Amino acid sequence: MTDTTTLPNSLRTGPDERGHFGQFGGRYVAETLMPLILDLERHYRAAQADPAFKAEFDYLLKNYVGRPSPLWFAERLTEHLGGAKIYLKREDLNHTGAHKINNCIGQILLAKRMGKTRIIAETGAGQHGVATATVAALFGLPCTIFMGAVDVARQQPNVFRMKLLGAEVVAVESGAKTLKDAMNEALRHWVANVHDTFYIIGTVAGPHPYPQLVRDFQSVIGDEARAQILEAEDRLPDVLIAPVGGGSNAIGLFHPFLDDPDVAIVGVEAAGEGLDGKHAASLAGGKPGILHGNKTYLLQDEDGQITEAHSISAGLDYPGIGPEHSWLHDIGRVRYEPVTDAEALASFQKLTKLEGIIPALESAHAIAAAERIAPTLGKDKIIIVNCSGRGDKDIFTVADALGVAL
Amino acid sequence: MTRFAAAFAKPHPALVAFITAGDGDTAANLDALVAGGADVIELGMPFTDPMADGPAIQAANLRSLAKGTTTADLFAIAAAFRQRHPDTPLVLMGYANPMTIRGGDWFAAECAKAGVDGVICVDVPAEEDPELGPALRAAGVDLIRLATPTTDAARLPDVLNGASGFLYYVSVAGITGQQQAAQASIEDAVARLKAATDLPVAVGFGVRTPDQAAQIARVADGVVVGSAFIDIIAEHGDAAAPHVEAFTRTLADAIHSAKEIAA
Numbered sequence: 001m002t003d004t005t006t007l008p009n010s011l012r013t014g015p016d017e018r019g020h021f022g023q024f025g026g027r028y029v030a031e032t033l034m035p036l037i038l039d040l041e042r043h044y045r046a047a048q049a050d051p052a053f054k055a056e057f058d059y060l061l062k063n064y065v066g067r068p069s070p071l072w073f074a075e076r077l078t079e080h081l082g083g084a085k086i087y088l089k090r091e092d093l094n095h096t097g098a099h100k101i102n103n104c105i106g107q108i109l110l111a112k113r114m115g116k117t118r119i120i121a122e123t124g125a126g127q128h129g130v131a132t133a134t135v136a137a138l139f140g141l142p143c144t145i146f147m148g149a150v151d152v153a154r155q156q157p158n159v160f161r162m163k164l165l166g167a168e169v170v171a172v173e174s175g176a177k178t179l180k181d182a183m184n185e186a187l188r189h190w191v192a193n194v195h196d197t198f199y200i201i202g203t204v205a206g207p208h209p210y211p212q213l214v215r216d217f218q219s220v221i222g223d224e225a226r227a228q229i230l231e232a233e234d235r236l237p238d239v240l241i242a243p244v245g246g247g248s249n250a251i252g253l254f255h256p257f258l259d260d261p262d263v264a265i266v267g268v269e270a271a272g273e274g275l276d277g278k279h280a281a282s283l284a285g286g287k288p289g290i291l292h293g294n295k296t297y298l299l300q301d302e303d304g305q306i307t308e309a310h311s312i313s314a315g316l317d318y319p320g321i322g323p324e325h326s327w328l329h330d331i332g333r334v335r336y337e338p339v340t341d342a343e344a345l346a347s348f349q350k351l352t353k354l355e356g357i358i359p360a361l362e363s364a365h366a367i368a369a370a371e372r373i374a375p376t377l378g379k380d381k382i383i384i385v386n387c388s389g390r391g392d393k394d395i396f397t398v399a400d401a402l403g404v405a406l
Numbered sequence: 407m408t409r410f411a412a413a414f415a416k417p418h419p420a421l422v423a424f425i426t427a428g429d430g431d432t433a434a435n436l437d438a439l440v441a442g443g444a445d446v447i448e449l450g451m452p453f454t455d456p457m458a459d460g461p462a463i464q465a466a467n468l469r470s471l472a473k474g475t476t477t478a479d480l481f482a483i484a485a486a487f488r489q490r491h492p493d494t495p496l497v498l499m500g501y502a503n504p505m506t507i508r509g510g511d512w513f514a515a516e517c518a519k520a521g522v523d524g525v526i527c528v529d530v531p532a533e534e535d536p537e538l539g540p541a542l543r544a545a546g547v548d549l550i551r552l553a554t555p556t557t558d559a560a561r562l563p564d565v566l567n568g569a570s571g572f573l574y575y576v577s578v579a580g581i582t583g584q585q586q587a588a589q590a591s592i593e594d595a596v597a598r599l600k601a602a603t604d605l606p607v608a609v610g611f612g613v614r615t616p617d618q619a620a621q622i623a624r625v626a627d628g629v630v631v632g633s634a635f636i637d638i639i640a641e642h643g644d645a646a647a648p649h650v651e652a653f654t655r656t657l658a659d660a661i662h663s664a665k666e667i668a669a
Contacts (some may be wrong), residue, residue: 018533028502030458032554032579035561094568152529172463188456192580194556290502290529290537291455303477304507306454396469 011258011333013204014100014324019208022330024323027207032191041209043114047217053109060105061220064138065095071228071384077367081323081376084381088357089225090185091249091388098219098360098389099249102130104200106217108135114215118197120144122186124151124179124245125314126158127360127389128202129202133167137198146186150315157395166235170271176308179318181291203246204322209292211322211335218252224382233382236282241266241371243385244336244364245316247325247381249388258333267325268369270311271338278310282321283329283336296323313361315389319392343368345401348391360389361397409495409523410548410571413445414606418662419623420445422608423654424499427468427483428452428475429641429655432474434647436487439635440494442654443662446572446608447627448526451480451500458528460583462633465640477504481520487519497571499526499551502537510541517547522569532564539568548572553599555579555591562602572606572628573599575660577613583633586612589621596625616660621665631657 008014014021021301025035047053054132061067072088083187091099111119119136120143123129129145136143145162147172152159162169175181190199204211204218229237240257242250244267257263272279279285280295289298291306299307299319309319328334348364350371359367365384377383391398399406423444425435429452436614439447440630452470456463480498487496498505505513505527517525520569525547530537532551542549548571556579566573575595577587592609599607609622610630619629638653639646 027531027533029531030528030554031531031552032556032576033566034531034533035556035558173453174461175468184455184457188460188581192578192584193460194579204479289507293529298503300503300507302507304453304504305471306503 012255014327015208015212017213020393021324021327023288024295025211026295027209027293028295029207030191032194033207035195036194037075039114039205043110044209044213047110047113056109057106059267061102061257064091065101067206067220068224068228069093071225071232073232074355076375077351080354081312081371081374083379084369084377084383085379086220086374087229087237087382087384088387089221089253089384091386092357092359092363092390093358096131096134097392098127098131099218099252100128100202101134101216102220102252103202103217103248103292104131104135105114107198107211108139108141110213111141113137113202113212114198115195115289116198116369117141118188118193120146120189121202122146122182123394124182124317126151126155127131127393129169130158130161130165130168132200132202133162133165133328135165142203145169145188145293146172146182146189148172148176149178153183154380154397155314155316155393180306187292194258196204203248204251204293204324205246205294205296205320211294214248214250215255215324218248219255220248221252221386222254222256225253227372229382229384236260237384238262238377239264239266239358239380239383241268241366241369241383243268243316243374244321244325245270245318245362246320247322249386251324253384254334265334266373267334267336268365269336269338270313270316270365271340272310272312274340275338279338280309280311280316281316281338282319283326284338286319288326291320292325296301296320296326296328296402312344312401313365315360315362315367337369339365339368345398348398350392357387357388358391360391361394363388364391409493410446412493413468413495414572414627416445419664420608420628421654421658421661422446422448422610422630423635424448424450424630425635426450426452426463426470427480427637428470428473430465430646431644432483433486435639436645437490437648438651439654440491443544444654446495446497448497448499448630448632449480449484451498451504453501453504453550456501457649458464458581458635462583462636462640463607467531478613484520484522495523496521497524497526498522502527502529506537509626510538513538513551514541514545514547517542518545522547524549524550526550526552526574528552532567535568550574552576553594560620565604569605572608573603575599575607575609576611578611579633580611582611584612592622593625619657620660623661629661645669646661
């Protein structure tokens with residue numbers, strides 16, 4: 001555990017110069033990639049200091065993505081639960097239907113700065129793949145998406161979307177043929193094509209500086225939410241809730257609030273069939289280890305072999321979590337709670353009926369946690385839930401789980 | 407003199423042979439490698455997510471794990487090898503998570519106890535040396551570093567700092583068992599590396615045939631072959647040893663005589 005007596009005055013200054021958040025993070029990559037990682041870091045630092053980079057990022061977020069996304073007061077859900085007021089941060093209304101696009105815009109601008117001419121990415125449910133293929137189309141760059149063969153089979157609409165957008169979709173046949181294996185294959189491809197290829201990682205994981213730069217690009221969520229809640233309620237919220245797979249939407253909402261001690265923060269892990277069964281809750285059921293370029297909590301056995309994750313939500317179906325979340329967990333700043341497939345499925349339907357918003361199954365996990373927490377708080381309290389994506393992509397999975405043939 | 411020093415002090419370049427622990431009859435295959443003339447043995451530590459490996463070694467990792475190979479089994483294989491072959495250097499090669507899950511000190515102590523001479527960890531670059539380096543050095547186990555075509559002159563001193571045993575030159579920017587590098591690029595790289603270090607330089611990745619191996623052996627101190635052995639084990643299963651030995655012999659003959667022919 002991190003020595004809490006030596007915590008910095010601000011929790012927003014990480015990572016350190018070696019890319020570590022406490023003991024987590026780092027750059028655990030093959031030597032072939034190391035020079036590229038260092039080059040990416042140099043370019044990212046230069047971009048951060050360049051007002052033109054921020055101006056182009058902001059322009060695209062406003063005019064292409066459609067930001068700012070609304071902060072919606074979910075009045076009927078609030079009444080139904082009978083406790084704290086619930087606001088939804090509507091990332092589902094972004095172009096391509098989720099928060100993923102924020103990060104893709106930032107990274108493709110970096111790719112352009114670095115003179116890279118090809119884009120690759122991994123994807124699980126296909127949301128990050130679609131977002132990556134979208135920005136690649138916008139910038140006219142060839143794009144290859146690595147996707148586990150199992151996910152290709154169960155996410156056909158997104159596979160077709162990516163192809164329409166001009167991307168090549170590689171069905172990965174190794175391992176369990178899901179997100180973890182797609183990431184392995186993307187890393188293998190990258191190592192063989194480092195000279196011209198930019199890897200757009202979809203979450204706050206991977207080797208430094210990815211967890212930092214993805215967080216920075218996604219922090220627009222929390223920056224907006226902060227301004228919006230101050231406008232609506234003239235004060236900060238009492239609780240933030242967001243779903244956590246790798247954790248990019250969550251860190252994006254959380255990060256601008258980390259130094260506000262009166263704001264409680266809850267990350268929601270996918271507990272799948274339950275923590276004693278198959279699940280994807282790396283913090284609740286894993287321990288620290290090294291995978292995909294960073295040290296973080298991982299689902300693994302006693303020999304350090306990675307075990308398969310399970311969640312009804314393909315976007316949460318990953319055996320790890322971003323390193324900054326592991327750190328925030330260990331220092332106790334963020335509380336991480338598990339939500340099962342069944343709970344998420346119930347909340348998916350409840351939000352759809354009460355608010356007319358079909359949330360992504362990922363986001364439904366956060367709604368389920370809000371249902372648990374809101375009734376325990378007074379009506380004067382405020383909760384912001386990150387509605388990280390829309391659920392259109394999940395209707396087949398939900399129909400299947402409900403025994404409905406489409 | 408260490409086993410590495412002795413192996414690389416021979417009057418000919420070294421054949422460095424890689425197989426994955428727990429894939430096929432590992433003890434018999436290790437004996438076959440030694441009998442066939444391998445000078446250094448690399449024993450792959452199976453991992454669920456071998457990110458730097460091509461299809462052949464990926465499959466070997468999964469076959470081994472499917473049979474239930476544990477870290478304890480790996481060290482038992484290594485210790486028994488050391489009993490049977492007191493002089494042949496043995497390297498464990500693998501990924502960070504299985505090596506560090508019980509702590510670097512534990513891993514280094516187990517290596518020393520089993521008679522392992524060196525460790526190659528694919529995903530612990532020089533920047534993350536504290537993860538394993540200090541523990542291995544304290545236990546007297548060599549940390550073998552990788553240099554690649556992307557390792558530039560500015561970076562090379564960092565890679566060499568803390569490296570021992572030998573230097574492994576990954577001749578292609580890519581994964582194991584795929585394309586082979588152009589001979590000229592290998593010759594340039596080896597010359598550059600040898601100007602920067604006194605460590606022996608072994609060259610690997612994509613080397614599959616005796617002819618390729620002999621070409622590289624003209625300029626390098628050692629040649630690493632892995633996927634080609636894995637293919638033989640995949641084809642012949644538990645009865646692979648005679649085939650492994652025969653192929654080892656053709657490689658060893660080619661590598662050991664490479665400099666004589668060149669001269």
